[in-house]
Amino acid sequence: MKKLSKFVDTRIGFFILLVVLFWLKTLFAYFTDFKLGAEGIFQYLILLINPVPITALIYSIAFYFKRARFFYPVLMGLDIANTLLLYLNIIYYREFTDFMTIATMTGYSKVNQGLSGSSLALTNVHDLFYWLDIVIILILMLMRKIHFDPRAVSSKLAFAFTSMSLTLFGINLAFGEMSRPQLLTRTFDRTYIVKYLGIDAFTGYDAVKSQHINNMRQSATKSELLKVKKFTDKHYAAPNPKMYGIAKGRNVIVIHLESFQQFLIDKKVNGQEVTPFLNSLYHGKDTYAFDNFFHQVGQGKTSDAENMLETSTFGLPQGSLFATLGSDNTFQGAPAILNQRAGYTSAVFHGNVASFWNRNNVYKNLGYQYFFDASYFDTSGDKATGYGLKDKLLFKNSINYLQNLQQPFYTKFITVTNHFPYSLDDEDKDPNFQTTNTGNTTVDNYFVTAHYLDQSLAEFFAYLQKTGLDKNSVIMIYGDHYGISNSENKALATALDRNPDDWTDFDNAQLQRVPLMFVIPGSGGRGGIYHQYGGEVDVLPTLLHLLGISTKRYIQFGTDLFSNHHSQVVAFRNRDFVTPHFSSISGIIYNNKTGKVAKLTAKQKKRLEKDQKLVNTELSLSDSLNEKNLLRFYHPKGFKKVNPANYNYSNGLKREKQIEKKLGNKSTSIFSKNGNRSTVDDYSTDAPEQNHSSTDSNRIKITNPDANNK
Ligand code: GP9
Numbered sequence: 001m002k003k004l005s006k007f008v009d010t011r012i013g014f015f016i017l018l019v020v021l022f023w024l025k026t027l028f029a030y031f032t033d034f035k036l037g038a039e040g041i042f043q044y045l046i047l048l049i050n051p052v053p054i055t056a057l058i059y060s061i062a063f064y065f066k067r068a069r070f071f072y073p074v075l076m077g078l079d080i081a082n083t084l085l086l087y088l089n090i091i092y093y094r095e096f097t098d099f100m101t102i103a104t105m106t107g108y109s110k111v112n113q114g115l116s117g118s119s120l121a122l123t124n125v126h127d128l129f130y131w132l133d134i135v136i137i138l139i140l141m142l143m144r145k146i147h148f149d150p151r152a153v154s155s156k157l158a159f160a161f162t163s164m165s166l167t168l169f170g171i172n173l174a175f176g177e178m179s180r181p182q183l184l185t186r187t188f189d190r191t192y193i194v195k196y197l198g199i200d201a202f203t204g205y206d207a208v209k210s211q212h213i214n215n216m217r218q219s220a221t222k223s224e225l226l227k228v229k230k231f232t233d234k235h236y237a238a239p240n241p242k243m244y245g246i247a248k249g250r251n252v253i254v255i256h257l258e259s260f261q262q263f264l265i266d267k268k269v270n271g272q273e274v275t276p277f278l279n280s281l282y283h284g285k286d287t288y289a290f291d292n293f294f295h296q297v298g299q300g301k302t303s304d305a306e307n308m309l310e311t312s313t314f315g316l317p318q319g320s321l322f323a324t325l326g327s328d329n330t331f332q333g334a335p336a337i338l339n340q341r342a343g344y345t346s347a348v349f350h351g352n353v354a355s356f357w358n359r360n361n362v363y364k365n366l367g368y369q370y371f372f373d374a375s376y377f378d379t380s381g382d383k384a385t386g387y388g389l390k391d392k393l394l395f396k397n398s399i400n401y402l403q404n405l406q407q408p409f410y411t412k413f414i415t416v417t418n419h420f421p422y423s424l425d426d427e428d429k430d431p432n433f434q435t436t437n438t439g440n441t442t443v444d445n446y447f448v449t450a451h452y453l454d455q456s457l458a459e460f461f462a463y464l465q466k467t468g469l470d471k472n473s474v475i476m477i478y479g480d481h482y483g484i485s486n487s488e489n490k491a492l493a494t495a496l497d498r499n500p501d502d503w504t505d506f507d508n509a510q511l512q513r514v515p516l517m518f519v520i521p522g523s524g525g526r527g528g529i530y531h532q533y534g535g536e537v538d539v540l541p542t543l544l545h546l547l548g549i550s551t552k553r554y555i556q557f558g559t560d561l562f563s564n565h566h567s568q569v570v571a572f573r574n575r576d577f578v579t580p581h582f583s584s585i586s587g588i589i590y591n592n593k594t595g596k597v598a599k600l601t602a603k604q605k606k607r608l609e610k611d612q613k614l615v616n617t618e619l620s621l622s623d624s625l626n627e628k629n630l631l632r633f634y635h636p637k638g639f640k641k642v643n644p645a646n647y648n649y650s651n652g653l654k655r656e657k658q659i660e661k662k663l664g665n666k667s668t669s670i671f672s673k674n675g676n677r678s679t680v681d682d683y684s685t686d687a688p689e690q691n692h693s694s695t696d697s698n699r700i701k702i703t704n705p706d707a708n709n710k
């Protein structure tokens, strides 16, 4: 004891004491207040060590203060500030299941996400633990039980501490990158950065990033907006009168098929269809489907797809637009347009945690009125896989919330089960479905989860038909991006009856096709499979035109797929592109018919150069629009800027019911229209987990996405 107190009486001893205490407090927070979802020894190891280097680095600043009357206050000040940061994050996390960004702290972001009075009610008895050490140390100092050491630490030693902490931090970062490649460039969930690098590093990283964004945004001017507008005005394609308004006034039900590629459609393995239900829709007389429709996502994967579909602007060249800019970006997207132009109520149903891809903030800026995330569903036991609630349960358990929404509604269901690594519990596997035997488990499992997703859709559609909801809805179905990455396409080749040795970059590009279908039941049986080339940015104008809503006034990079003036040059995020005749991949032009490098005529060459220029222009203008937040300067007719402070995603059902009550017999919800009777019993599912009253811990791991899922 004596030895210890002697040690603490030295400056280095006191420094080490504070570092160790802060380390313990952080670990306590990691394991009680936060859910960081560490998995496996390696991740736990990183979690255990990550508070040390950065804390030591920060606290080592005190060593540069030679006089005791500066050293001690500076060190204690740093410790108190650091504890405060940790503690504010804890309280914030209890309310938002997320970490505080610089924007939320400084209130720069208009998102009403700062700590409110109610957050202070979120304090907990064990919170004392976070402050107790500081109180005790201060008392001991006052009682002169801890003595100030007059001997300053030499500058050399101080520097040694700083550089050693920095080196350790570098090792920490390298471990993080090993476990989660592109940790800092992709930034899909703040939780990941905290898990690997700790809160201080996350805050520092966020500060640098937001500074960069702020600079860019502050210097932006209206003339830059005009440049973008000039382009989109010229690029605009007028609607096809034959299609315009054919779904006017209908509900919109968007179904996001996770990682679902077009090759699954009509695909048979071992003589059985992988997705018999989707195939029947695809060929249905009321379905308008596309077979040359490509995803255009970058590193933001799902969130990039969502951004393109909701706003008709591209994702960013790096990282996810949702995660990096989404918290305070100005959007003029589908939920707000539909609400303001045609009185639509909007909602998202998704069985993962709300913070993933920063959805909890972005959806408010998009104007989504409801967000039914994992917290609205029972995800315990075997009801969820890695990314959340299993699809059959998502659809089934959403009805309880869907039926109280006012119609017309714009709703989006984001599925998750068909996500890498495509693992599915045996109880969910169809015993009659025999998958491939390629020797590559990703490929073999992919067909199994796609088959499961197909079954879940069949169940959902049965409900739509039973309740008659299908007749006044347009159901838009799309695949967000590839499921099998390029590195595994050779293994897939055999399943596609292709020779893996002949597989080329051209083939990889062709596999980026994903489904897009508009199912409009009872619309006259004029559906069909359309062959025009298009991509995810084209969806919003197409959908709006089907609903009879003009788009000329908006800044949108895509064009209506049904329009006679639709542009068929499909840009990928890396500036590659495909057209109906050629594919430009890494600067090499392939002939789509032969799959071989094209021999071009001078005219074709010129045409393709023009196409490339178009691709470059639209991508860079879209980037400038979003990075500089230029839409804040743009006020299209009848569009009221979305104020995120007006949105709050708690108590969704209660809010729906209040509106129903207020509207009385004017209420248009499914529930009201059904004579105030629930339609939940109209839904039937064969999901085995339904009635499992499992007490297992939550299986959503918000972690460990794939290593190959680049
Ligand atoms: C998670 C889900 C998956 O909520 O949307 O996102 P992804 O990994 O496909 O980008």
Ligand code: MN
Pocket (backbone or CB within 6 Å): 258, 259, 301, 302, 303, 480, 481
């Ligand atoms: Mn996805």
